[in-house]
Amino acid sequence: MPNTPEQHTVTIACTINGRRLSLGVNPAWRLLDLLRDHLGLTGAKEGCGEGECGACTVRIDGLPANSCLVLAVQASGRSIETVESIDPASLGFLHASGATQCGACTPGVVITADWIRRNPDALEHASVRALMAGNLCRCTGYNGIIDGVMASMGFPGEAGACAGGDPCES
């Protein structure tokens, strides 16, 4: 990589969280870099930088994608939605179910969870667990995430009465 501060830039037009923007971007930037370092949208995290963990998940034209695997220039003409665009009022189920612990994976989890909630037909082909498999979480063991997604869609949790409730015996 050349050791020069002067970098070529490309101008792109895109929509980010509903705002139409014209942006000068470096061709080497990833979409994640554009969002975090240049637009101050730090919700999406870099957990691995190679599309495995899903902490950087955003929606591109409605579909969840790893923003570390997409170049910023590829946002041209697209609509990008980050966790900052999600209505906090829609997050109550995930909050109550214990879907977040350390919070580092959470913005990506929220994006995928919100997509599943809006696309219930996807459950005809795959389980909530399979649809969430692109978002690694090291804290929750996934119970809280899965139960929160299911509750937000009006389904009972996986364990029925046990889910999110009082698991205490004796």
Next chain:
Amino acid sequence: MLRIEGLAKLTGAERYVDDLPMDGALWGMTVRSEVARGVVRSIEFDPALDWSSFTIVTPEDITGPNEVHHIECDQPILASPEVRHIGEAVALLAHEDRDTLRAAIRRVKVNIDHLPPALDYRVDPEPDQIQRGEDNVFTELRIDKGGVDAAFAGAAHVVEGEYECGAQEHIYIEPQGMIAWVDDNGVVCCKGSMQCPYYVVSALTHAFGRPEERVRVIQTPTGGGFGGKEDYPSVIALHAALLAIKAGRPVRIIYDRDEDMLATTKRHPALMRHRTAVSADGKLLAQDIDVIMDGGAYVTLSPVVLSRGIIHGAGPYTCPNVRIRGRAVLTNTTPFGAFRGFGAPQTHFANERHMDAVAHAIGMDPVQFRRINIIRDGETTATGQVIRDGADRIGILDSALTRSRYRQLQREHADFNASSPDKRRGVGLAYFHHGAGFTGAGEVYLSSIANVAGLPDGSVEIRAASTEMGQGKETVFTQIVANRLGIDPARVRTATPDSSQVPNSGPTVASRTTMVVGHLLERACDDLRTIIGAPDARGDSLHAAIERWCDANPGAEPVGAARYRPPPGVHWDDKAYKGDAYGTYTWAAYVADVEIDLRTCAATVRAFTAVQDVGAIVNPTLAAGQVHGGVVQAIGWALMEDCVWRDGAMANNQLTNYIIPTADDTPHIDAVFFQTPYEFGAMGSKGLGELPMDGPAPAIANAISDALGLAANRIPLTPERIFTLLTNAQHA
């Protein structure tokens, strides 16, 4: 009560170290050894590059002791002249532009004269591999109870077994990161992702020869720790501080995932050998246990990991004669450090696999064999500690059997296995315990302090160095204080863990935070009431009393304080390794239901039941979350997380080929709590965070052994390992 910072995390508003704006900050990076062992001859900076815009720190820039302060000070801040592992820090660079820095770091060459490395902890080192003492042994510990040798002589059965656990990488989703700067008063400041702010304070005061008030350490919201941010943040803080001092500007070091996996600590690999004497009716007569742990290149926390490991080595059973010998040895491998469970998962894995093996060998049902040997109130542990906590240990076992449908599963699986051409199912049990808080006299030595201050508006503020890293400390502390003072949790604030603002409440480790520090907060609440002259005040009358005190003492604030004091009657002899190793223990029975696909040799956990007594539960959702997360982290360790070593460095230091469980790899975890209150834990609680890491691996290995009719004694049980087990069984 819902997690206090939950909505900030769900909306992405929470700011982690990599999210913080830092005007004028440089990026820092680390030049690392590519050699497992050797002597640095020179560090070459490519003359074709103009280095004038870089800040460069080499070992010559270190004016104080070149030592990272841990238990010992054997680990250098920057290796000089000897390097002891691949990935060891040799020099540091900083620059305004991160891409420029990344390109430049590849143009630094470290010339190293190779020396023979010690790479296998299981074999005795050759003379030219010795780097510590006469045998590369960091620590040797021993527990003796009764007379083991005599007990073997007359036993009806003697059963031996060998068990092995691999390393495990923490994979906190937020990689390590730290920002350092020197403030206007010349105070060296570090801010970043960490579990133990005062460990970093000690590292800075030691290395820079400064008094505590001349350094300042602030925890940022921490995206997972699991022990990985117990000891290592001291290293990265020292690196960032060295660069910041030299540059005269703030420096931010954020590890990429591959660097994090290459350079930071992991769970200690361990090899355990068991020899057990049993009577004709299945009572344990003698346990002779040998534990070797790989410590890696430096001591870090290995002596205390080994200590906890051997203390848990004989399991939650009573046996009149026990000998446990443990060694932690040096290898030229990335140092191993703290990881949830802290040595106990390894020794519990061995012991619980061995309990099944012994039951099998003597022709007894493994549940029954455990049932008759589980420690009863009034009986003693391996260190001679009398257990008398009133916990229903047999009830826990029975609950796990009932909830998991253990007996029905055994019958169903027998039918399934008889008819399925390509799948096998098995069910496995593990029974185990975990000592809560620091081992032995550790809590006395820590002498932790926590404060609860009254504020002018009548509300209160919690001041402690305990950190939130996902486990729910912030919420649970708030509940504990609100409960003690009879006030609305909304009137309780929590001060940021900042060493200039909060006392040292000890490290956020060892399942001690709710139980030990929470109890300090309860006592600090009582002290606050005494200070404000309202010993019985609750609710509004308490708020009013604080306001009155503040009005009467302008410019001052009432600060309730409590310092740790051990529960009465707890005695530990660290020389003889006898006595009360922990103030209290938690108890658990876990059942795994597993299926193996004989075509792919992949094992899948179909269902998992986790029954435990961790004292009174402060917050059911958060407590269950600790169990769910711990179990899944342990499923990963048991089945898929395989650190591949090449010359003592992790060769698969990427999430692409070091795989951790996804939602689709794991079942719903059924977590159940018995609640026997503990008098000296906040609101009756005991430690919780680590226990769930101890049991799943042996339960799963027992289930796989049950399904395949062979002994799965080595984890991780990856498809390759299971294939080998099956192949060897066919050839046997």
